[in-house]
Amino acid sequence: MNLKMPDLSTTGSPIKVVRWLVEVGDFVERGQAIVEVETDKATMELEALGPGTLLQQLVPVGSEASAGDVLAVIDETQAGSTVIGNSHTANEVSYHRDFLLNLYERMLLIRQFEDRVKALFLEGSMPGTIHQCQGQEATAVGVCAALRPDDFITSTFRGHGHALAKGLTVQEMLDELFGGVTGCCKGKGGSMHIGNIGKGMIPGIAIVAGGIPVATGMALAFRMRKTQEIVACFFGDGAVAEGAFHEALNMAALWNLPVLFVCENNLYGASTRIDQVMKNTKVSDRAASYGFRGETVDGNDVLAVYEAASQAAQECRSGRGPVLLELETYRRSGHSRRDPCHYQPKEERAFWSANDPIIRFAQALLVDGNADLDDLDRIQKRVDDEIESAVEKAKTTPKPGIEDLLTDVYAS
């Protein structure tokens, strides 16, 4: 596999290699930055398209290359000794075992978090409402794994999974859910507005499709400020019917903005099935009408999501965005706290249960020899311990005082 210089320069001028970030002989993961280059406009890092061993650096530091030139040769067959072949995905690419187990742990953390939060609500110790994402863990984890730490996400009222996948801690989230002053939003946002700007997540936007124009504007700012950041904008299939979706996608296309639009198509907008509200239920088809690329992906296959999101993120970063990813998934919980989910047919639930992203991935890890049952038990225990200790602390987190009521409305 060759790493080629992408078409980064708007003026067609040569692009300089600033420094190599990986030595010859080193193993690189998919998405890992390999080389830093400089155009007439900006400095940026180029990433490996797949895992492998770096065999050759063809352009020395300080030299220039043009779009299409081969910069490096990466041997995919020479995966390091810690890397085990994974036959799980279509591309037959290999992943580092730690990377795979981390994906698994993230997904499990989201599932256990959501289940524990549900129990806390049912026992009446948590205020407010909740919108949970059991069954959709692979979308959040797969997309966020494809982002860099300084990239951003926007989320919705169903944002617990996105937050955990983007690196928010269980503690700051549980504290927030308990309305605690130590929560990520000081007890003023709650479940629907979870966010932490330091971790690249603005508060959850709880108006359907409301975050899509906002993400578009963030990307506009990134492009203007010539940063290399991108924003992944999560929304559900319900948002596709909103005008804001149309307006924002058209603008993002028009200005080639680095936004990764991520539609988590879980088949239901609240209780209404997608085929009741749209004639063409293939959401990714919309992208073509705006003039950019759309793709439908098995949203319960975390590696398929990761690969599609990595590709899309790279397109966005190189100025070829936006991209619309439609991730097909299923919500195993109700729309919100009191929704018993009676509208989901039994057979449909059974089908998606058999397609559960966590079980599927666990099976793949076992079959491919990347993990044994002890490994999975150990991860489960670590996740459970983390959540339980956070719950205990969160229950007694100090609550905001009345003196906090009117602060943060305005800056001054």
Place this chain on the structure above:
Amino acid sequence: MMEAPTIVIIGEEVGAYGGAYGVTKGLLKEFGKERVIDSPISEAGFVGAAVGAAMSGLRPVAELMYIDFSGIAMDQIANQAAKIRYMFGGQMGVPMVLRTQGGTGRSAAAQHSQSLEGWFLHVPGLRVALPGTVSDAYHLLRASLRLADPVVFIEHKALYVQKGKLDPTQADADWGRAVVRRPGDQVTVVTYSRMLTYALAAAENAAGHGVEAEVIDLRTLNPLDLETVSDSVTKTGRAIVVTEACLTGGPAAEISARIQEECFDFLEEPILRIAGEDVPIPVAPALETSSVPTVELITEVIRKLVR
């Protein structure tokens, strides 16, 4: 824009055309299309984009061609721009200016002539400014661009042709402070935007009949400078609130209530409101003129209140 490279303008026709009322004329040529962005006709889209850009290091000025179109963008204004700081526990705010224009005066009829400042006044988290002079159109906008919070900056379409003095070397407007535009000791007229011009003319008329009215230009409705107002009302004992916005549930009601709470012991007469009729704005010029306060009406009310 020369001072702050983060300022960008986004809206319909703001670039090549120079804005529906010519406010951004010449800016595209001077600052380029990276900073003066012609948007599609997508009010929710570009106002929302301004919200996102404001959260990512820019200081956007979104231009909503008519305030009447704000309904289409209201989610982005009232739910996103206004609330992000609070629901995010103060982690960050939305430093943007939404420039728009409203009011009657050009026979633009019911969907292009409204005075909707009350909508924004009712949303905590938004600042609301309404310049009534040439100088404030510039210096109050500059002050708005220094704030860390979203400002809805409402110009008046009939004032675009008004001539006045502008001293660009003068300091930015003192944000949130009302200005006494005409001193008087018998009655206080509280107003803003185009009604300032009307109130000043009415005060001159009244002076011809021996009644001295003090005219206060609020300039911002949020924050509301109650101090300047109550200093005046405490002195005059009488207050009239004049707005072009229609009467029912309008800003005149809010301002009157505040004066009453603040100055009850000093009031010699009930507070009076002069406001637009509760009617969609008609197109026929005679009807349009009659749908909002006139100089004659304000004059008459001033004279009657000071018997």
